[in-house]
Amino acid sequence: MTSRRGFLAGALASVLATPALAQSVWRMPHEYRPTNVRIGPGQIPGSIQIDSAGTWLYHILDEGLARRYKIAVGAAGRQFVGTAYVGRKAEWPSWRPTASMIAEEPEVYGPFRAGLPGGHQMNPLGARALYLYRGGQDTLFRIHGTPQPWTMGESFSSGCVRLINEHVEQLYDMVPVGTPVIAT
Known part of the structure; x- marks a missing residue:
């Protein structure tokens, strides 16, 4: 069985060695495409609901309707859980690992x-x-894109919620600063 460390090191090496090839051979499963779905009552329109166990993110559009996105989440014990809000947004953000990482x-x-x-x-x-x-x-958790779309549906990152770049661009355009986020 591959360890998380081995998987990350291998993924980093593969992206460094052949980024165009790695991304060109991955095919997104049809069920990973953003889609509008019916949801139960009581969700706050405009909010984001994260189902970590199911690896889905829901942007609540209206009573009973949400836009669903496939996500990758943090490894066990590193996932964001609870409530927060979008405190800031960035296009093509810079990144620095935290001291704890x-x-x-x-x-x-x-x-x-x-x-x-x-x-x-x-x-x-x-x-x-x-x-x-x-x-x-700042909780140091993010909802962000990824240069590794093949990680969708997985639990291995340092805690953030990842979406395919095209999908996070769509979500980014629909979500204002202040949007409530609930993760389970």
């Missing part, structure tokens, strides 16, 4: 301690990022 996995994150500029092929935040805040403070 570097401390926990120095061989994976240490080489990137200075960060990566937005648009860099190795930047894990992809095309857009929604920064999650709670009580006026």
Whole structure:
């Protein structure tokens, strides 16, 4: 069985070695395409609901209707759970691993301690990022794009919610700062 560390190192190496090839051979399953779905009553229109176990994100459009996106989530014990709100948004955001990420996995994150500029092929935040805040403070969790679309449906990241870049661009355009986010 491949360890999370081995998987991440292999994924990073594959993106560095053949980014165009890696992305050109992945085919998105039909069921991963954003779609409008019926949902139960009581959801707040405009809010984002994250189903970590099912690896789905729902943007609530109206009473009983949501736009559903396939996501990748944090590894067990690292997932964002609870309530927050979108405190800030960024297009092609820069990225820097947190101190705890570097401390926990120095061989994976240490080489990137200075960060990566937005648009860099190795930047894990992809095309857009929604920064999650709670009580006026950045939680350090994000809803963001990814240069690794083949990770959809998986649980292995350092905690953020990832979407395919095209999908996060769509969500980004529909979600204002202040949007409530509920993750289970």
